[in-house]
Amino acid sequence: MKTVVVTGAGGFIGSHVVETLLATDTRVIALYRTDPPPFTAPNLQTFPLDLLDENELRAVLRYAAPNAHTVIHTAAMDGNAAFKRDNTALIFDTNLRIGSNVLNCARDSSVENVVLVSSAEASVESDNGYALSKSVVELLAEQYRKQYGMRIFLPRPSNVYGPRDKLDRVIPAMITRIASGQDVEIWGDGSQTRSFVHVHDVVAAILGMVDSEIDALTVATRETISILELARTLCALLDVPERVRLDLTKPTGAPARAFDTTRMYELVTPRPLRQGLGETVSWYRSTLPLAA
Secondary structure, eight states: OEEEEEESTTSHHHHHHHHHHHTSSEEEEEEESSOOOSOOOTTEEEEEOOTTOHHHHHHIIIIISTTOSEEEEOOOOOOOHHHHHHTHHHHHHHHHHHHHHHHHHHHHTTOSEEEEOOOGGGGSOOOOHHHHHHHHHHHHHHHHHHHHOOEEEEEEEOEEESTTOOTTSHHHHHHHHHHTTOOEEEETTSOOEEOEEEHHHHHHHHHHHHHHTOOEEEEOOSOOEEHHHHHHHHHHHTTSOOOEEEETTSOOOOOOOOOOOHHHHHHOOOOOHHHHHHHHHHHHHHHOGGGO
């Protein structure tokens, strides 16, 4: 039974990584800061841990996960647009330091594979602290590959959605507003487009990268949808009249960036967006009282 360490194991992507690994012949060491994974299993051990404390992380790898096969680092300081705008230095500093700690401890513990979950934002020039932190950690990873010969994998997800997503993100925020009888307010005319990828497809890509030895991968789909059409689709899936209000005094925003998804589709065939949205709506309906 191989051992895999997952950071951010109680978070959105991390909890799905843990859940998927538990269904295989894998011993999972789940590290979390505040919220543990929402399930238990005989092959799961959980540890509350602050990744800013390199000594704590080193101790876990030494004593709880010796000879770990893989570390999958999903933890990151993130947030909605307002949080990112107001905390750019804090986000940059935190994500850089925890990324560095993970690389150093994995190197010193001779971990075979290290997966650093990055972001499609890392390839964009930006003064956003989150995007910058992901970009710099990728640069650091490349130096660790060169100097120490480490096997490091960099999945770069675009807009991820699915069960257990944070309620302040666009899709769950729309679902909760529609289900509770409120209008969905959209800036501009709603023509701005986005590309969304289901969290289960993201996890499949992350795990598939290690097996296929693909060292970097943009995890996205070829399908795009306008924000207005997204709101209308969610209203239809929730079987309620459209509750959409356009604020034409606000900027519409940029359209979705085009990604090269060739390698993604060689590795994983992402589910169609409407199917994924239907699965997501069903989960929120079964979980949140206001969406019952």
